[in-house]
Amino acid sequence: MDEALLRDLTPNVIGVLVRRGADFAAAEDAVQDALVEAVRTWSADPPRDPKGWLVTVSWRKFLDATRSDASRRRREDLVEEEPAPGPAVDVDDTLQLYFRCAHPSLTPSSAVALTLRAVGGLTTRQIAAAYLVPEATMAQRISRAKRTVSGVRLDRPGDVATVLRVLYLVFNEGYSGDVDLVAEAIRITRRLAAAIDHPEVAGLLALMLLHHARRAARTTSTGRLVPLAEQDRGRWDTAAIAEGVEVLQAALARDRLGEFQAQAAIAALHADAPTAGETDWVQIVEWYDELVRLTDSPVVRLNRAVAVGEADGPRAGLAALAALDDSLPRHTAVAAYLHERDGDRARAARLYAEAAGQAPNLAEREHLTRQAARLNALPDR
Template identity: 80%
Template sequence: MDEALLRTLTPAVIGILVRRGADFAAAEDAVQDALVEAVRVWPDDPPRDPKAWLIAVGWRKFLDATRAATSRQRREELVELEPEPGPTETVDDTLALYFLCAHPSLTQASAVALMLRAVGGLTTKQIAQAYLVPEATMAQRISRAKKTVSGVRFDQPGDVTTVVRVLYLVFNEGYSGSVDLAAEAIRLTRQVAALTKHEEVEGLLALMLLHHARRPARTRADGSLVSLAEQDRSLWDTALIAEGVDVLQAALARDRLGEFQSQAAIAALHADARSAEETDWVQIVEWYDELLRFSDSPVVRLNRAVAVGEADGPRAGLAALADLDSGLPRYTAVEAYLRERDGDAATAARLYAEAARSASNLPERDHLTRQAARLNASLR
């Protein structure tokens, strides 16, 4: 059973059912039923044309559901339609489905869930496990999202930047449950990049590849975090780094710079350094300045303050940090790091402990607590 093939075919099959006249929500449900049938049947009786099989079975599932809920006249009209692949089956509706799943009327959480279900081909249970919520809760979220977009037509123009942001949200969820959402986000972004040839989609793909390449070095065997400076760079995936750099360079060559290309350029400079000491922080600061043109957010300015501290010294970094709101997440942790680099271990230890108390997750809290303990031990 080729599970990857099933998930790749899912959006195209949903699109074909919609073009035949099925409502989006009904089409998506029918295709999910067809996928379940494929998992049961294909191991013993694999089809010669998997896509045609899914279309035929999905359409039959849709007709079965429709017969139970519509008038006799409507049933007879639908039954007369041929379930075999026809001229419209050559139309690729994958990109239209991405646009639909990232529709502006949806909340971010709903858009992510719907994209993973309709385009990613994941089950509701898998998505619920990935987001650590009850399956019933996720089912309700997906059901509401499908109802919201059911009246949206496929011929309406979509917004690539909205799709990109939803994919970025998927990637940032990382890994939990039975599904690696980072890997899934990369797979989906590859699809959109191939369909659009859009510079920012390629910038996001490059960013994902470069970040994902460092994943094996980010945690220790006990699950504790390893800072970028302390990571064993021999564990980084050089093939993913090379691919990410190639994708980024191709996007940058078209001279239409954007937010995700700028982020990817920063990630590429980190990936290019053979050690933390060899990092080209001056260039990284310059790329943060470029990034601020597209996303002048407090988080970007916070990360820029760290880069300034590395490029021009900790006091320059602290000066950049002073312009920001001290209540910003990670502000205290960044100040602690810069204070330590400036030689003020006592203040840094106090700030690390303070940052640990407000950390949003356990691994980060443990990391900051260890930093505080390390400095307190050195002060005795």
């Protein structure tokens, strides 16, 4: 079973059903039912035209659900005649569906969750993990969003900023290793950048390219996490870096700075340094200052504390860290790193061990555990 193909086809099939007259919620339900049947039957008998198969089966399931509903009489015109099975029109509805899911009637969080489900192909569990909420809570949020969408006309696009947040979350989810959606996120962002003259769309595309360029160096062959300072920069994708920098420079020239452009500028400064020791941390702190101004995000302030520690010394970084809530994700890991740089190995080892217990994934947990073990193995001074 080609899961990547199913993820590619899902938004297009939903789009076909919506164009035929199905409301969004009913179309998404019908396509999900068809996907379950595809998983069950395709391994033994794959169709020659996967999209056509999904469109036909999804439409039949939509008709079945509509005919059995109490509102059948209100939809008789819609269900009177079923289109003949056959190859589906080759139209890519993915981008349109992103905007439909970012409808103004939805809250940003609901729009993101619904898009990840309908377009990104993520499960409710994966979306809940991205939001750090229980799966049942996320399931309720998605259900409410679908009910809201089914009650409005999807005749105007949603907010660009919401679409960008969706794309960025899909991109980051792709890096988790659970579902690889990185290439899809970049593909859709390219299409969005070609369709919309917006510097933040370009900024997000640049950010994705610059982060993706370092992907091969992020882990070892055994899956161990490699920190940025220790990565083999010869494994970075120079073509992707060059493209990302070019896209970013064009966006910054518009003089309409946004958070994705600022994040991309930080990534570009890392990519531009031949070695970790040659990183321009002073400029990076300046860009983090811009990000704080734009977002006032505690996570941005946490990352800024690391940059301050590199630019002005670990004690300056610790002072910046002291102003932040110590319950922030990765706060303990940052404290461990800064205390190690300040020479307090015992405290750093304890904090690394504590951070390992808080790590969101196995690779990070193992990395932090190794850091604690490394310091504990050093002779006392």
